[in-house]
Amino acid sequence: MNTRRPGPLLHRLCAVALGGLMGGLLRYIVTVTTRSPVVNVHGFGWVAQTPLQPIQSAWTLFDLRLLVINSLGALLATWLLLGPLAQRPADEPWRLFWTTGVLGGLTTYSSLMLDLGRMWQIEPSTAILGALVSLGLGATGAAVGWLLARHGSR
Secondary structure (H helix, E strand, O other), rough: OOOHHHHHHHHHHHHHHHHHHHHHHHHHHHHOOEEEEEHHHHHHHOOOOOOOOOOOOOOOHHHHHHHHHHHHHHHHHHHHHHOOOOOOOOOOOHHHHEEEEHHHHHHHHHHHHHHHHHHHHHHHHHHHHHHHHHHHHHHHHHHHHHHHHHOOOO
């Protein structure tokens, strides 16, 4: 027999849905209102998102905004889960809103894989390097979040 009331489940579902809506919109706004910095054979620069632009390097397919968004998401999620939200239950609506919803909608694994897949078609070694950079920056973001949470709990 199900002992849970429908209300709390509905609250959790709404928390995730509304948070995901906010996080996804924020990511979309960032990606359509900013130009993507790229690293190419000529150094660091900016590229417009136009499909007709000739590809000079696989790095031009790698949206560095995703690195920033995903690394920031890892930092914030770690800080929230080990800091302000650490004592809250895993299924508490506010915790679900911020972590699963907002940060889940903000960060994007699928776009990263799309970029890496397109890079792989041109230069597989560059795609591997891009994946390692992404994982390294995500881990660095999480480590900074851990340090912030640890420092804040003192």
